[in-house]
Amino acid sequence: MNSDLFAVRSLLFLPASNPRAIAKARDSDADLVVLDLEDAVKPADKDDARAAALEAVEAEWRMPVAIRVNGVGTEWHSADLDAVARSNCQFAILPRASSLHLFHGAREAVGKPMLAMIETAAGVLAAAEIAKEAAALVAGTNDLRADLRLPLGATRAPISTALQMIVLGARANGIPAFDGVFNQLKDLDGLRAEAEEGRSLGFDGKSLIHPDQIAPCNEAFAPATEEIDRARRLVDAFSGGAERFGDEMIERMHIEAAQRVLQRAGRV
Numbered sequence: 222m223n224s225d226l227f228a229v230r231s232l233l234f235l236p237a238s239n240p241r242a243i244a245k246a247r248d249s250d251a252d253l254v255v256l257d258l259e260d261a262v263k264p265a266d267k268d269d270a271r272a273a274a275l276e277a278v279e280a281e282w283r284m285p286v287a288i289r290v291n292g293v294g295t296e297w298h299s300a301d302l303d304a305v306a307r308s309n310c311q312f313a314i315l316p317r318a319s320s321l322h323l324f325h326g327a328r329e330a331v332g333k334p335m336l337a338m339i340e341t342a343a344g345v346l347a348a349a350e351i352a353k354e355a356a357a358l359v360a361g362t363n364d365l366r367a368d369l370r371l372p373l374g375a376t377r378a379p380i381s382t383a384l385q386m387i388v389l390g391a392r393a394n395g396i397p398a399f400d401g402v403f404n405q406l407k408d409l410d411g412l413r414a415e416a417e418e419g420r421s422l423g424f425d426g427k428s429l430i431h432p433d434q435i436a437p438c439n440e441a442f443a444p445a446t447e448e449i450d451r452a453r454r455l456v457d458a459f460s461g462g463a464e465r466f467g468d469e470m471i472e473r474m475h476i477e478a479a480q481r482v483l484q485r486a487g488r489v
């Protein structure tokens with residue numbers, strides 16, 4: 222199992238209260254499975270979902286598994302942290318991370334790598350700080366749109382600065398950044414387009430809500446064959462300083478970017 226978060230293109234979320242979804246996720250090609258205890262689970266089902274998540278992570282998985290706990294200040298938060306601390310999951314995820322202080326408390330309590338979901342205005346403004354202790358940042362675009370009081374159906378333009386701040390916060394601290402979900406279950410072309418946009422913004426992968434979204438997402442976040450070929454030719458051609466490569470100027474940073482493409486291709 223590869224627990225390197227930089228190799229993760231797809232994060233499949235599912236309600237921990239849904240055993241059929243758990244079975245489906247286990248057989249899927251998702252790079253990371255997220256058993257959700259937060260918004261995907263009805264309040265009445267929280268305790269059962271927590272127990273189901275604990276049982277699920279006892280089994281063998283071929284991909285790493287994370288448990289998303291309920292947020293700081295909710296009645297389920299402490300019990301979730303305790304459960305995750307003694308569970309077999311590789312990662313915890315804290316929703317609505319809004320400050321390093323609160324993130325630190327939750328991470329200490331679980332004692333394992335924790336991803337931070339940035340999904341409020343306060344979280345976006347604190348993203349670079351939170352990233353100092355996070356294993357990765359994840360954009361929570363549904364909550365963010367709600368927190369910013371955006372009209373329904375708004376494009377991603379009003380959240381583009383926030384998305385960029387999440388990528389900047391992650392990159393400044395050397396950790397991966399993951400894009401938010403695409404809610405239209407049947408629109409796989411739209412999902413692919415948003416995944417490609419996310420990659421062009423600098424995200425390493427994307428949050429998903431349905432198994433059908435995995436294949437297009439994994440394709441969008443894996444370097445294409447032409448990209449790999451070009452990266453190989455660039456690395457082979459370079460001897461230092463500024464050089465001509467076809468009709469382009471290349472320098473050291475272009476080679477480093479090409480090396481990252483080759484590394485990513487090897488990882489995924």
Ligand SMILES: CC(C)(COP(=O)(O)OP(=O)(O)OC[C@H]1O[C@@H](n2cnc3c(N)ncnc32)[C@H](O)[C@@H]1OP(=O)(O)O)[C@@H](O)C(=O)NCCC(=O)NCCSC(=O)C[C@H](O)C(=O)O
Pocket residue numbers: 233234235236239241242243245246257260261316338340360361362363364365401402428429430431432
């Ligand atoms: C949205 C859904 C409730 C739709 O469910 P359903 O109508 O049952 O879908 P299908 O009939 O197409 O399902 C076919 C089979 O696939 C399984 N399935 C469905 N979704 C998943 C999944 N996410 N992972 C694994 N398996 C899944 C179904 O069980 C069916 O299996 P079978 O019966 O054996 O054929 C549902 O897709 C769903 O619950 N999605 C995830 C919702 C979720 O986790 N939401 C929280 C995270 S997203 C978020 O909030 C991000 C962030 O916080 C933010 O604010 O942006």
Ligand SMILES: [Mg+2]
Pocket residue numbers: 260316340361363364
């Ligand atoms: Mg959310």
